[in-house]
Every structure is written in structure tokens, then in C-alpha cells.
Amino acid sequence: xxxxxxxxxxNRPTGEATxxxxxxxxxxxxxxQDGEVLVQHHYLSLDPYMRGRMNDTKSYTAPQPLGExxxxxxxxxxxxxxxxxxxxxxxxxxxxxWQAYSVVTATTAPGALRKVDTTHVPPSYYLGAVGxxxxxxxxxxxxxxxxxxxxxxxxxxATGAVGSAFAALARARGCRVVGIAGGPAKCQYxxxxxxxxxxxxxxxxxxxxSMSRALKLACPxxxxxxxENVGGMALDAVMLCxxxxxxxALCGMIAGYDGKPLPxxxxxxxxxxxxxIQGFIVTEHMDIWPKALQELGGLxxxxxxxxxxxxxxxxxxxxxxxxxxxxxxxFGKQIVKLI
Amino acid sequence: xxxxxxxxxxNRPTGEATxxxxxxxxxxxxxxQDGEVLVQHHYLSLDPYMRGRMNDTKSYTAPQPLGExxxxxxxxxxxxxxxxxxxxxxxxxxxxxWQAYSVVTATTAPGALRKVDTTHVPPSYYLGAVGxxxxxxxxxxxxxxxxxxxxxxxxxxATGAVGSAFAALARARGCRVVGIAGGPAKCQYxxxxxxxxxxxxxxxxxxxxSMSRALKLACPxxxxxxxENVGGMALDAVMLCxxxxxxxALCGMIAGYDGKPLPxxxxxxxxxxxxxIQGFIVTEHMDIWPKALQELGGLxxxxxxxxxxxxxxxxxxxxxxxxxxxxxxxFGKQIVKLI
Numbered sequence: 103x104x105x106x107x108x109x110x111x112x113n114r115p116t117g118e119a120t121x122x123x124x125x126x127x128x129x130x131x132x133x134x135q136d137g138e139v140l141v142q143h144h145y146l147s148l149d150p151y152m153r154g155r156m157n158d159t160k161s162y163t164a165p166q167p168l169g170e171x172x173x174x175x176x177x178x179x180x181x182x183x184x185x186x187x188x189x190x191x192x193x194x195x196x197x198x199x200w201q202a203y204s205v206v207t208a209t210t211a212p213g214a215l216r217k218v219d220t221t222h223v224p225p226s227y228y229l230g231a232v233g234x235x236x237x238x239x240x241x242x243x244x245x246x247x248x249x250x251x252x253x254x255x256x257x258x259x260a261t262g263a264v265g266s267a268f269a270a271l272a273r274a275r276g277c278r279v280v281g282i283a284g285g286p287a288k289c290q291y292x293x294x295x296x297x298x299x300x301x302x303x304x305x306x307x308x309x310x311x312s313m314s315r316a317l318k319l320a321c322p323x324x325x326x327x328x329x330e331n332v333g334g335m336a337l338d339a340v341m342l343c344x345x346x347x348x349x350x351a352l353c354g355m356i357a358g359y360d361g362k363p364l365p366x367x368x369x370x371x372x373x374x375x376x377x378x379i380q381g382f383i384v385t386e387h388m389d390i391w392p393k394a395l396q397e398l399g400g401l402x403x404x405x406x407x408x409x410x411x412x413x414x415x416x417x418x419x420x421x422x423x424x425x426x427x428x429x430x431x432x433f434g435k436q437i438v439k440l441i
Numbered sequence: 442x443x444x445x446x447x448x449x450x451x452n453r454p455t456g457e458a459t460x461x462x463x464x465x466x467x468x469x470x471x472x473x474q475d476g477e478v479l480v481q482h483h484y485l486s487l488d489p490y491m492r493g494r495m496n497d498t499k500s501y502t503a504p505q506p507l508g509e510x511x512x513x514x515x516x517x518x519x520x521x522x523x524x525x526x527x528x529x530x531x532x533x534x535x536x537x538x539w540q541a542y543s544v545v546t547a548t549t550a551p552g553a554l555r556k557v558d559t560t561h562v563p564p565s566y567y568l569g570a571v572g573x574x575x576x577x578x579x580x581x582x583x584x585x586x587x588x589x590x591x592x593x594x595x596x597x598x599a600t601g602a603v604g605s606a607f608a609a610l611a612r613a614r615g616c617r618v619v620g621i622a623g624g625p626a627k628c629q630y631x632x633x634x635x636x637x638x639x640x641x642x643x644x645x646x647x648x649x650x651s652m653s654r655a656l657k658l659a660c661p662x663x664x665x666x667x668x669e670n671v672g673g674m675a676l677d678a679v680m681l682c683x684x685x686x687x688x689x690a691l692c693g694m695i696a697g698y699d700g701k702p703l704p705x706x707x708x709x710x711x712x713x714x715x716x717x718i719q720g721f722i723v724t725e726h727m728d729i730w731p732k733a734l735q736e737l738g739g740l741x742x743x744x745x746x747x748x749x750x751x752x753x754x755x756x757x758x759x760x761x762x763x764x765x766x767x768x769x770x771x772f773g774k775q776i777v778k779l780i
Contacts, residue, residue: 333708355709365704369672370694373720381712 103131103140107417108171108201114158119428123156124172124421131203139208139215140182143198146417146438147175147229148424149263150331150356163383172200172420175234177218177225178440185209193220195228200420202440222403230435231270231409232398235263238384239329240394242351243271245387246380247327251276254321256340258282259331260292260301263409263435264353267398268329270407273297280320282336284430291433295408310338310367317343324348332356338367344375352381356428410434442470442479446756447510447540453497458767462495463511463760470542478547478554479521482537485756485777486514486568487763488602489670489695502722511539511759514573516557516564517779524548532559534567539759541779561742569774570609570748571737574602577723578668579733581690582610584726585719586666590615593660595679597621598670599631599640602748602774603692606737607668609746612636619659621675623769630772634747649677649706656682663687671695677706683714691720695767749773 105128112125134140152174155166166173176198180188185208188194194215198204208215218228230236239257243249249272257268260281269292272279281292281301292301300320307313317325317339324345330337333355344350355364372379401407412432414423420438427436444467451464473479491513494505505512515537519527524547527533533554537543547554557567569575578596582588588611596607599620608631611618620631620640631640639659646652656664656678663684669676672694683689694703711718740746751771753762759777766775 337708352708352712355712363706364709365706366708367702367704369676369691369705370703372718373691373694376720376722376725378717378719379711380717381715383715386715 103133104142104203105129106131106201106203108199109417109420110170111156111166111168111172113168115156119153119156119425121421121425126418132205134182134184134205137185137207137209139180139185139188139194139206141176141178141194141196141198141204141206141215142181143176143178143202143204143440145177145226145229146198146200146420146440147233148414148420148427148436148438149174149235150354150428152424153356153428173197174199175229176204177228183208188215188217192217193225194218195233200417202417223399226411226413226435226437227402227409229437230263230411231267231402231407232395234384235435236267236398237391237394238353239264239268239271240398241382241384241387241390242329242353243268243275243327245390246351246378246382247329247349249275249277249327252278253326254278254280254323255327255329256280256282256317256321256325257329257331258336258340259354259356259430260298261288261296261410261434262331262432264329264331265292266296266409266434267407269296269298270401271397274401274406278321278323280317280325282332282340288433291410295410297406304336307335307339310335310342313339314342327351329353330355334364341366341368341371341375341377344371344377346375348375348377350377350379352379353384412436414438416440442472443481443542444468445470445540445542447538448756448759449509450495450505450507450511452507454495458492458495458764460760460764465757471544473521473523473544476524476546476548478519478524478527478533478545480515480517480533480535480537480543480545480554481520482515482517482541482543482779484516484565484568485537485539485759485779486572487753487759487766487775487777488513488574489693489766491763492695492767512536513538514568515543516567519554522547527554527556531556532564533557534572539756541756562738565750565752565774565776566741566748568776569602569750570606570741570746571734573723574774575606575737576730576733577692578603578607578610579737580721580723580726580729581668581692582607582614582666584729585690585717585721586668586688588614588616588666591617592665593617593619593662594666594668595619595621595656595660595664595682596668596670597675597679598693598695598769599637600627600635600749600773601670601771603668603670604631605635605748605773606746608635608637609740610736613740613745617660617662619656619664621671621679627772630749634749636745643675646674646678649674649681652678653681666690668692669694673703680705680707680710680714680716683710683716685714687714687716689716689718691718692723751775753777755779
């Protein structure tokens with residue numbers, strides 16, 4: 103069996119996460135037992151939720167155990183199989199973690215593997231546009247925001263994996279969609295490549311009131327729905343622009359993951375504008391995945407969803423790429439290419 | 442026609458509302474035109490929403506115009522009628538405002554009158570338990586919190602008109618219900634008279650974390666639903682105790698009506714606990730009123746809902762009683778007895 107480079111969580115961050123929280127080791131992959139499959143990972147997904155798991159606090163997922171391989175989504179190839187469900191050469195999506203290989207009991211959730219078609223869709227897309235981030239955008243849009251044609255929707259972290267899928271879905275469904283992103287390059291990319299009608303550069307604003315003025319110019323009919331990935335100033339600014347009966351899907355609050363206080367400054371607007379705000383975790387709604395993946399796959403095949411990827415090279419680059427993701431240094435879906 | 446004492450909004454508050462914002466005048470009631478009815482008010486309702494209308498800012502209702510009679514719900518008797526819909530002696534509920542008499546076009550909303558039965562239900566109750574506050578509690582409970590038997594629900598301003606109706610409804614539907622109120626007298630009244638399983642005295646706590654500890658003791662199974670009338674520390678404290686997939690009906694944020702900043706300090710809990718928070722105004726849901734009033738009336742007739750009233754005597758006492766209401770000085774539904 104091949105030797106297996108792995109990245110472990112060595113210790114928990116106090117405040118900001120750093121490279122020293124991680125540790126690179128090499129172990130031997132065990133011999134396969136009945137029902138097990140050996141997968142060689144081609145790509146590893148890096149996602150903001152992983153930062154939450156590094157803390158040892160109440161969260162929607164169990165904390166990442168110390169001294170174990172960091173969890174994470176992977177797409178790769180079956181090398182060996184002692185399961186009737188998979189044969190060598192199959193391309194599979196799973197939760198292989200931050201390592202080069204994984205041995206998976208083929209039927210055990212959440213390690214369970216799913217075979218994917220890589221003829222029409224590049225394999226790495228199954229970690230983004232037609233994977234968890236895409237389905238996240240779909241669920242927030244359809245189940246919480248409940249979009250209607252002609253409405254104005256806003257999404258933060260606009261050029262990320264969730265944001266770009268959200269834009270493609272919202273546009274295809276007849277909505278006006280406005281992004282929030284950091285820096286002129288991302289904002290330009292959002293409007294020229296991702297189909298956003300407008301994009302607000304939050305780095306141009308030092309407070310929510312200033313940012314809300316820019317949003318109002320970009321949303322002359324107000325905001326009907328907001329998909330929140332960030333929290334803090336962005337949430338305050340959009341709430342100041344929400345129309346009566348607006349909906350906010352709360353999917354991430356990356357701005358607060360380091361433990362900084364992150365108050366919502368205008369909660370009275372929830373009452374005044376009769377808003378509905380709802381937090382969700384897409385893995386708790388597995389029933390909608392097939393329908394969501396079908397719509398997302400259709401957008402990819404027809405070219406309406408052309409997600410950008412930030413590709414780090416090699417497992418050893420994963421920690422630094424992950425820390426960059428938390429600071430918004432990535433540009434598009436952050437993945438790590440492992441072979 | 443009788444001369445009519447009236448209280449006008451003379452000027453808008455800067456910060457806290459004061460007696461000098463109001464002005465007592467006397468005018469003549471006009472001669473009735475076809476379709477009009479003259480009503481002598483027996484009781485005037487005082488409600489927190491009136492404070493919001495005193496400001497000239499975006500809110501869910503139009504601002505109270507300066508120099509005009511303060512708006513408000515009333516119950517009274519038809520003295521004269523030039524409408525076929527009402528006859529002298531009818532007891533009617535309407536939006537007569539802060540005055541002794543009103544002349545109403547019988548069919549015009551929201552001034553439209555509704556005839557009520559005062560044989561089985563005291564007339565003043567139509568301003569509280571079987572009026573807007575009662576229906577407010579019903580809507581928040583059934584449409585937003587979506588109560589299930591065995592769940593634990595919390596309501597702030599527990600001994601007020603909305604809170605006491607909420608408790609009776611929740612208990613009758615098989616829920617555990619915990620109140621938040623100010624001072625030992627109100628808390629004792631909540632548990633001994635209003636049917637609360639427990640009541641937290643917010644005056645015993647200087648911060649949300651301390652208050653959340655007391656709540657956790659009173660809610661050993663956590664909190665599934667919260668009906669919010671107050672905002673600020675209470676909202677933070679309850680959010681710290683909410684179970685996953687909890688619902689918060691946001692009906693009032695009385696703590697912020699004077700324009701003080703009132704942040705929500707732990708919005709990341711919306712995501713972590715996958716909460717749904719929704720603001721609402723009961724007058725936008727008139728379709729549910731008949732069903733709600735039927736359930737509330739049943740609770741009154743069977744003695745399960747025995748609301749307490751704070752009764753101010755005479756129209757001139759209304760401003761002071763209203764300012765007291767904003768500070769929590771009332772004990773039960775605040776009304777003004779006019780005859």
C-alpha cells in the first residue's frame with residue numbers, strides 16, 4: 103500500500119488560526135478489509151466551515167479532533183476495491199480529508215462515496231459548483247429566500263464557490279443579483295465573468311451606513327433577499343436596504359470565526375421591515391441534493407455557470423491556502439491539487 | 442353634540458418621550474353625515490407600538506401626524522347612528538384614538554367598527570386578551586413559533602397583554618412556558634396567576650450571560666420558541682439558550698424605541714443553532730383574526746385566560762400611563778377608563 107502524507111490538527115487556535123496549528127505527517131495506508139475502498143485523492147476542497155471545527159466550542163458540527171487528519175471533501179479515483187459498489191478507475195466524491203489517500207468503508211456516511219461523471223464536468227467542480235457549495239447556494243436561494251422573477255438579491259463573498267453558483271442560479275431564474283466582494287479585481291470579475299448585475303467592493307467602506315449607500319445605488323428597487331456568507335458590516339449594510347418581508351439566508355459568518363465579537367447593529371429592522379432571517383447547514387437537507395445538483399449541472403453544461411478556482415499545488419500547501427481563504431485571498435473556489 | 446376632550450401629539454420626542462410631547466384640547470364633535478356613527482369611548486388602549494409612531498422615521502406604520510389626535514384602539518357605545526349597520530346601544534371596538542368621542546364612517550378601515558358581545562366578556566378585554574394583543578400572541582405562537590406539545594417556549598414582557606395571552610395559549614396547547622418580567626411582584630404573579638411554569642426577573646441580571654444562566658435553570662430542555670416584545674439583553678440571553686431549529690417571533694423591541702442603539706450581540710448563534718427569526722405586525726394578517734379570537738374567547742370564558750389590567754382614570758391620565766407603560770410600570774394590559 104502507498105505511504106500517505108496527511109495534515110493533522112496539532113493544536114487549537116487562540117484567536118486567529120496560524121500555520122503552527124497544523125502538522126504534516128506520513129503514515130502507511132492500511133490493507134483493505136471487506137467492503138473497503140482505497141481512493142487516491144485528485145483534489146481536496148478547502149471551505150470556511152473548517153475554521154469553526156478547529157475551535158473546541160458548540161457548533162453545528164463536532165469539533166475537529168486534535169491529532170487527527172483534518173476533515174474535508176475530496177474527489178479522486180478508486181485504486182483498489184473490496185466493495186461490490188466500486189471498481190478501480192471509478193471517479194468518486196467523498197469526505198477523504200487532508201491527505202493523499204483514504205481508505206473508506208464504501209457505504210458509511212459521511213465517508214460514503216458517490217460515483218461521479220467526469221466526462222461532461224471537470225472532477226474538481228464536484229467540490230464546488232456541483233458540490234456542497236453549489237447545493238448550499240441552491241438551498242438558501244430556493245428554500246429560504248424563495249426567489250421570484252424580478253426580485254433583487256444580494257450575496258456576500260460573491261466570487262467564492264457559493265457566491266458564483268448563487269449568481270448563476272439567480273440570473274437563470276430571472277432575478278437581479280448584486281454581489282459584495284473585496285477589491286476591484288474581484289468586483290470586476292463578478293460583473294464581467296460571473297453574471298452579477300453589480301458588485302460592491304466592501305474594502306471601499308469603513309462602516310455599514312456608507313456601504314448601504316452604495317448598495318442602494320446598485321439596488322434601486324431595494325433588496326428582497328440576501329445570502330450571507332460573511333456577517334458583520336455586510337449584514338448591517340444589507341439589512342439597511344432590505345424591502346419589507348425580505349428574507350436573509352444565513353450560511354456563514356466568516357468575519358467572526360476568529361472569535362471577534364460580531365454584533366448585528368440594527369436588529370430592530372427585523373421588526374420594522376418584517377424580515378425573516380434563517381440559519382442553515384446544507385448537510386442537514388440531503389433530500390434536496392439530487393434536485394439541486396441537477397439544476398447546477400445543467401448550468402455548468404450550458405456554460406451559464408463557469409466557476410473560477412484557486413488551485414494550491416500539493417498537500418503541503420493546504421494550510422497556507424486555507425488561511426488565505428479565511429482572509430479572502432482566494433479568488434473563486436479554493437481547492438488543492440494533490441496529483 | 443357633546444364637546445370632546447382630545448390628546449394631540451404636539452411635538453416629537455428627542456430621545457425619551459415626555460409629557461410635553463402631548464397636548465390636551467377640547468373640540469366639538471361634528472354633526473353626523475350619512476353612514477356615520479357617534480361612539481362614546483369607554484376604554485382606550487395604550488400600546489408600545491404608539492411610541493414608534495411618535496418618531497418621524499421609517500417604521501411599519503405611518504408616523505403619527507403632529508397636531509392630530511393620537512391614534513389608538515377603543516371600545517365604546519354607539520350613541521347616535523346614521524348607518525344601517527349600527528344602532529344606539531351597540532358596544533363596538535374601533536380605532537377611536539385618544540379622545541372621549543369619535544365620529545366614524547362605519548365601513549371605513551381601519552376606523553371601521555366591530556360590534557362585540559359584552560355579556561360573556563368584559564368590554565375592556567376587547568382591547569387586550571381578545572383584541573389586538575391576544576391575536577398578536579396567537580399569530581406569533583402558531584404561525585412563526587409553530588408550537589408543538591411538550592416544547593419549551595419563552596415570552597418577554599410576560600405579564601403584559603401579549604405575554605399573558607401567550608402563556609394561556611401555550612399552556613392550553615401543552616407547552617412549558619417561561620416568562621421574563623421586571624421585579625419579583627410581576628414574576629410571582631406570572632407563576633401564581635397567569636399559569637407560567639417559571640418566570641425570570643430581568644432586574645436581577647446586569648448582562649445577558651448571567652440572565653441566560655437563570656434561563657437555563659428554568660428551561661432544562663432548552664428553548665424551542667421565543668416571543669420577543671423587548672429586545673436587547675433579553676434577546677441575547679434567550680438566544681444563548683435556544684435549541685437547534687428554534688424559532689423567534691419578533692413582535693416588539695420596546696427597549697430600543699427611544700432611539701438607543703440596541704445591537705444583537707450573538708448573531709452567529711442564528712447560524713450555529715439554525716434559528717429562524719421573523720418580525721411581524723399582526724394587522725397585516727387580518728385573515729387569521731376570526732380563528733384567533735375564537736380560541737382566545739374560549740380561554741377567557743373557561744377562565745384559562747384571566748388577564749390583569751392596569752387602569753388609568755380619565756383621558757388626562759393617558760400620557761403619564763403611556764410613559765409608564767414604556768418603562769414597564771404597568772402591570773397587565775394598560776388601558777384608560779374614560780367614563
